[in-house]
Structures are given as C-alpha cells and as structure tokens.
Amino acid sequence: TGLGFSKxxxxxxxxxxxxxxxIEDAGQDPNTKVILCYIEDVENGAHFLEAARTASRxxxxxxxxxxxxQAGAQAASSHTGALAGxxxxxxxxxxxxxxxxxxxxxxxxxxxxAFASQPVPSGDRVAVVTNSGGPGIIAADTIEQKKLQxxxxxxxxxxxxxxxxxxxxxxxxxxxxLGDARADRFRFSxxxxxxxPGVDSxxxxxxxxxxTEPVETAxxxxxxRAAYPEKPLLAAYMGGEKLxxxxxxxxxxxxxxxxxxxxxxxxxxxxxGYARTRELPANEQDLxxxxxxxxxxxxxxxxxxxxxRLVLLGSEAAEVVEAYGIPAAPTALAASxxxxxxxxxxxxxxxxxxxxxxEILHKSDVGGVxxxxxxxxxxxxxxxxxxxxxxxxxxxxxxxxxxVQKMMPKGTELIIGMSKDIQFGPLIAFGxxxxxxxLLKDVSFRLARGLNRRExxxxxxxxxxxxxxxxxxxxxxxxxxxxxxIIGRVARLVTDxxxxxxxxxNPVFAYNQGACALDVKITVS
Numbered sequence: 065t066g067l068g069f070s071k072x073x074x075x076x077x078x079x080x081x082x083x084x085x086x087i088e089d090a091g092q093d094p095n096t097k098v099i100l101c102y103i104e105d106v107e108n109g110a111h112f113l114e115a116a117r118t119a120s121r122x123x124x125x126x127x128x129x130x131x132x133x134q135a136g137a138q139a140a141s142s143h144t145g146a147l148a149g150x151x152x153x154x155x156x157x158x159x160x161x162x163x164x165x166x167x168x169x170x171x172x173x174x175x176x177x178a179f180a181s182q183p184v185p186s187g188d189r190v191a192v193v194t195n196s197g198g199p200g201i202i203a204a205d206t207i208e209q210k211k212l213q214x215x216x217x218x219x220x221x222x223x224x225x226x227x228x229x230x231x232x233x234x235x236x237x238x239x240x241x242l243g244d245a246r247a248d249r250f251r252f253s254x255x256x257x258x259x260x261p262g263v264d265s266x267x268x269x270x271x272x273x274x275x276t277e278p279v280e281t282a283x284x285x286x287x288x289r290a291a292y293p294e295k296p297l298l299a300a301y302m303g304g305e306k307l308x309x310x311x312x313x314x315x316x317x318x319x320x321x322x323x324x325x326x327x328x329x330x331x332x333x334x335x336x337g338y339a340r341t342r343e344l345p346a347n348e349q350d351l352x353x354x355x356x357x358x359x360x361x362x363x364x365x366x367x368x369x370x371x372x373r374l375v376l377l378g379s380e381a382a383e384v385v386e387a388y389g390i391p392a393a394p395t396a397l398a399a400s401x402x403x404x405x406x407x408x409x410x411x412x413x414x415x416x417x418x419x420x421x422x423e424i425l426h427k428s429d430v431g432g433v434x435x436x437x438x439x440x441x442x443x444x445x446x447x448x449x450x451x452x453x454x455x456x457x458x459x460x461x462x463x464x465x466x467x468v469q470k471m472m473p474k475g476t477e478l479i480i481g482m483s484k485d486i487q488f489g490p491l492i493a494f495g496x497x498x499x500x501x502x503l504l505k506d507v508s509f510r511l512a513r514g515l516n517r518r519e520x521x522x523x524x525x526x527x528x529x530x531x532x533x534x535x536x537x538x539x540x541x542x543x544x545x546x547x548x549x550i551i552g553r554v555a556r557l558v559t560d561x562x563x564x565x566x567x568x569x570n571p572v573f574a575y576n577q578g579a580c581a582l583d584v585k586i587t588v589s
Contacts, residue, residue, distance in 0.1 A: 067176055070095040082107040084115040091119025098179045100172055101127045106154075109488040113161050113513060120162030124179045124338050127163050128172045129154055153485035156509045160519060162341035164334050171330060174320070178331040181318035182296040184339045187264035189215035190332055191257040192238035194269035195245045195276065199302060200238035203267060203325040210333035214238075215263045224256045243273045247280035251287065258292040265296040265332050269325055270310070272303035278310025286317040296335055300328045353549070353556040357387040365561065365588060374587055375422035378467045381584035385569070388553040391546075392581040393472050399465040401444035407468040414438040414471045417446045419454050420464040425585065430457040436471065443468070472580050475573030476532055476542050480550055482512065482558050482567040489513055490558040494551060496529045497571035504528070512555040520551050533574060542574040550579060563588045 070093060073086050083103055090099045099119060106112045119125050132151045158165045166172045190207050192214070194200035207214055214237050217225075225235040229249065234240035239257060241249045250268065257263050270281055278301065289297045299314055300322045301307040314321040322328040355361060364380050376384065382392040394411045397420055398404035408415045419432030427433045431453030434446040447466050454463060479497035482490050488511050495507030508526040510519050524530050524547065535541035550572060558564050566587035573580045 067173065067180060070097075078107055082111070084108060084111040087112075087115045087119050087125065091115070091122055091125075097123060098176050099123060099125045100176050101125070102169075102172070103127060103129055104131050106157075106487050109157070109485075110513065113157060113488070113511070116158075116163050117161035117514070120338075120341060124175075124334075125163045126166060126172060126175050126179075126334070127158060128166050128169065129158075150485055150491075152509060153488045153491050153511070156491060156511055157488050160511055160514060162338075164338060164341075166334075171327065174322070174327050174331050175334045177320050178296070178298065178335055179338070181320060182298070182335060183294055184342070185264040185296050185332075185336055186294075186339065188212045188336045189262055189264045190329075191215045191217075191260070191263040191266045192269065193241065193250060193253045193257060193266065194238050194271075195241050195243055195250070195273065196269065196271040196302075197234070197240050199269045199271060199300070199325050200234075200240055203269060203300075203329055204238055206326050206329040207332075210329055212329070212333055212336060215257075215260070217257065217260050218262060221256050221260045225253060228252050238269075243271070244275050246275060247277045247284045250281050251284035254285065254288045254297075255291070258288055258295055258297070263295065265335070266298075267325070267328055267332065268297070268299045270299065270301050270303070270307060272306040276303075276307070278303070278307040279313055282310035282313035282317075282319075285314060285319055289317065289319055296332065298322070298328045298331060300325050353388065353553045355387050355557070355560065356389065358560075361387050361561070365563065368588060373422045374589075375425070376586040376588070377420050377422065377464055378418060378469075378584065379420065381586045382581070384586060385553075385557070385581055385584055388557045390550050390553050390569075390581055391578060392584060393469050395467055395469045397465050398447070398468050401447040404447045404466055404468050405440040405443045408437070408443045409440065411468060411470040415443065416469045416471055417443065417450055418467045418469065419450050420467045421454070421458075421461050422464075423461045424454070424458060430454055469582075472573055472582060473575070475575045475579070476529075477571035478529060478547065478574055478579075479507070479568065479570040480547075480554055480572055481569060482554060482564070484558075484565045489562075490555070490564075492523075492551060492555055492558075494523050494529075494547075495527050496532075501570065512559050515552070515555045517548065517552070520548050523551070524548070540576045543577050543579060546577075546579040547572070547574055550581070565589050 090096045116125055190212050192200055192203045204214055222235055229235060233242050239253050241253050258266055268285060285299060298320045301311045311321045361384050364384055368376055379395045379397040382395045386392050396407035398407050414436050416435045419427050424432055432450055437443050437446050450466060477498035479495055479501050481493040485491050490512035492510050492512050493507050496504055506528045508523045510523050533542040564586060568585040569581045571582050573582060
C-alpha cells in the first residue's frame with residue numbers, strides 16, 4: 065500500500081488501557097497523520113466520544129467496527145467479554161464525533177492511503193476523465209450513490225475541451241477521451257478540468273487498448289498532481305498486468321491507484337466527508353434547556369419507584385415533560401365517572417379517555433381509549449365502558465383510574481423518543497409518528513450526550529418528515545423551532561435523569577405555530 069506506521073498497537077483484553085487512550089495519544093502525536101482502528105467494542109462510551117471527537121478535529125480517525133450482525137455480535141462478546149452496544153448506537157456515535165466508518169479491511173487501507181497522500185477537498189464536486197464510457201458511467205453512478213456531485217464544467221472549460229478532443233469525445237462530465245487516447249489527451253483533459261473552479265477533486269479511469277500508454281499516462285497524472293496540489297487526484301487502472309508498470313509509477317508518486325472505479329469513489333467520499341466534519345463546531349451540549357420544576361420531577365420519579373413501577377402514568381409523564389418546557393395536551397387523572405366529567409369540563413370539550421395502567425402499554429388493543437367525547441353524559445358512560453373492557457381483557461392489571469385528555473387540533477404527526485444504549489447512553493430518535501412509525505421507519509438518531517442545535521437540525525434534515533415540515537404542495541410549514549426545542553429538551557431531561565431508560569412521545573403534533581405532545585411514555589430502571 066505504500067503506507068508507513070508511526071505506531072502499531074494491539075490492545076489485548078484491555079485490562080487497563082483502552083482504544084480511547086490510544087486514540088488520544090495518536091491524536092496528539094505529530095508523527096501520526098491518520099488513525100486507523102479495528103474495534104469489536106468500546107470500553108467506555110463517554111471516554112471514546114471525547115477522545116475521538118478531539119482527535120478527529122486534528123486528523124482523520126477511520127474505524128472498522130465488527131460485530132454488526134447478530135452472529136458477529138455474539139462472537140465479539142465471547143471474544144472480549146464485553147457487552148456490545150447496538151450497531152445503530154455505534155453508527156450514531158461515529159457520525160457525531162467525526163469518525164469515518166468503513167465496512168471492510170480493504171476500505172480501511174484504501175482510505176488510509178488516500179488521506180496519507182491527498183489533500184482534503186474543499187467541496188464534493190468530482191470530475192471524471194476516462195478512455196472508456198462504461199467505467200465512466202459506473203463512476204458517475206457511484207458518485208451519486210455516495211451523495212457526491214458530478215462537477216459541472218464552466219463554459220470556458222467546455223470550449224477548451226471541444227477545441228482539443230476529437231468530435232466523438234464527450235466533453236461533459238465524465239470526460240470520455242475515447243479508446244484511442246494517448247497520454248497527451250489525458251494530460252490536456254485533466255489539466256483543464258482541474259483548473260476549473262467548479263471541480264474539487266478528480267478521478268482518472270484508464271482501460272487497456274491497443275494504443276494506451278500506461279506509463280506515460282501515469283507520468284501525466286504525476287505532473288497534474290504537482291500542478292494542482294490543493295485538489296485530490298485518484299486513479300483506477302483497470303487492466304491488471306497490462307497496466308502494472310503505470311500503476312507502479314502512480315504508487316511511487318503517492319497517487320492512489322485502484323483496480324475499479326467504486327473503491328476510488330469511496331475514497332473520494334471519505335476525503336469529502338472528513339472535510340465536512342472539520343467544519344462542524346465543537347459538539348458541546350446545548351444547555352439552554354432547563355427544568356422549571358426539578359423538585360416536581362424528582363417527586364414523581366420517587367413515587368414511581370416507591371410503587372415498584374417501571375412505567376409512568378400518562379398524567380405523570382405529561383407533568384414531567386411540561387417541567388422541561390415541552391407543551392403537552394392538558395391531562396387529568398380521574399378515579400370515578402363523576403370526577404372524569406368534572407375534569408373534562410375544566411379541560412374543555414371534546415376530550416379523550418385513556419386507561420391509566422402501567423401494565424397496559426397498548427391501550428387501544430383492550431378497548432382502553434375512547435376519543436371525541438363532547439358532553440358530561442358521554443364522559444361518564446365512556447369511563448364505565450373502558451373499565452368494563454379492561455376488566456374483561458386484563459382483569460388482573462393494576463388500574464389507577466382513567467386519564468382525561470383534551471383533544472388537540474390535528475397536526476403533522478411526529479415521534480420523538482429515547483432508548484438507552486449500554487455503551488453510549490441515551491439515543492434520541494426523531495421521525496414521522498403515529499401509525500407511520502413502523503410502516504415507513506423514517507427515523508434518524510443522535511446521542512443525547514453532546515447534542516447541540518446543529519446536530520438536531522441535521523437530524524431533522526435526514527428524514528422524509530422534513531419535507532412535510534417545510535411545507536409540501538402548498539401546505540403551511542410547521543414550526544421547526546418548536547420541534548428543535550422539544551428534541552433538545554428531551555435530551556436534557558434524559559441526561560438529567562439517567563434512571564429514565566426509555567421514552568416515547570408519539571405522536572407529537574407539529575403546527576404552523578408551536579407543537580404539542582399527545583401521548584408520552586416514560587420507562588425507568
């Protein structure tokens with residue numbers, strides 16, 4: 065590969081020093097340009113996040129994490145004796161702290177070579193120069209799959225290419241210099257594309273033909289690399305032994321040379337992704353969100369534990385989130401039909417009735433929910449109906465009464481939730497809510513630790529829900545600020561109270577102005 069090693073560390077069973085210690089050390093080492101890691105688990109999630117985040121701002125941290133399948137996770141656990149966190153949590157953690165994740169040993173070393181020899185590009189616009197149309201199309205497809213951009217040439221660049229290349233050549237991106245191209249045609253085309261301000265990096269694809277000049281073409285690439293040192297230049301020599309001498313010239317000049325277009329594009333993608341990572345601000349948690357009544361939240365959680373419950377009642381959960389400034393549908397707990405009717409009159413009609421039981425999570429399945437009640441008579445009757453339904457289906461369930469909730473205007477249904485990962489702590493989820501959660505699975509994730517506004521904005525933008533929220537086909541846009549606020553407040557809540565192991569707000573109704581949590585579930589350890 066042409067790589068050199070400043071340090072090579074085998075961790076063994078990590079009796080004292082862990083991967084995080086060595087990432088810290090390598091991050092500060094002036095003789096280390098790129099940090100490569102193969103890991104099966106992380107010993108301490110908080111330490112890893114801090115070490116990787118700090119190191120990745122100075123140099124690339126590239127990690128191959130195994131144990132992604134069920135069988136692999138079991139093998140990794142047996143190997144290390146450590147409890148493995150979910151792969152989703154690792155993926156989220158890597159993204160948040162700027163780590164580049166790869167899926168194979170080949171990709172690990174391909175990226176290492178690229179980072180060790182090439183500059184970090186200023187953007188994601190890639191130019192492709194090829195002497196064969198097929199590989200050029202494959203490269204273009206892969207560029208799009210990797211969410212890079214095919215560079216658009218300026219009119220001046222197009223004019224120069226048109227004036228030099230044969231009429232049959234494609235002068236747009238990918239530039240096809242044709243199968244009869246010699247080194248001079250590659251040199252000219254590459255020179256003009258790299259000079260274009262709309263190009264951030266370039267990929268040259270060479271296939272063997274009767275007139276191909278592999279060594280001379282390689283030397284032309286070396287010249288262009290020296291002429292444009294600020295732009296990455298990679299190559300794919302797709303001819304095996306026929307092009308081996310040219311590939312050797314590139315290797316000696318530290319120009320990454322691949323056998324096929326796809327891994328070359330993957331390396332450009334890694335370089336570009338790292339450029340974006342370096343632009344991110346320090347990942348300090350946004351601490352603007354504070355609890356207005358910490359004493360009340362502590363009292364509720366104390367009562368839940370005293371009752372030896374794991375799940376908060378809906379009315380308790382609503383009170384908890386409201387203490388953190390999350391608007392919730394007004395809710396009251398009633399122990400009798402008459403009390404339910406009084407609560408409904410106070411909250412305002414129409415109302416929803418829900419069974420209040422920590423043992424019944426899916427209330428509708430047992431007839432535990434009635435909506436749209438608009439009079440005291442209907443509320444009293446609804447109270448008795450729900451109690452009878454629960455007695456019929458789950459006679460041994462602990463029932464605390466009936467929750468009376470004011471019906472809220474319909475909004476865009478979202479889900480904001482949290483599950484706790486064994487390694488990295490609370491994992492915040494956002495996506496389309498209501499009945500669409502399991503059907504569409506349009507959900508993005510971030511760790512609560514170190515979550516800031518920019519990460520929350522990126523979290524929203526990763527989902528299809530974001531298109532709806534911005535206003536789709538004439539619909540009014542939703543209040544994005546209100547949604548960002550709820551996510552930030554949930555992150556603060558679960559950070560303040562680590563005994564919360566799961567949380568679901570589903571749905572959250574997003575409105576043109578504001579948002580409201582309708583159904584809040586909180587589970588504690």
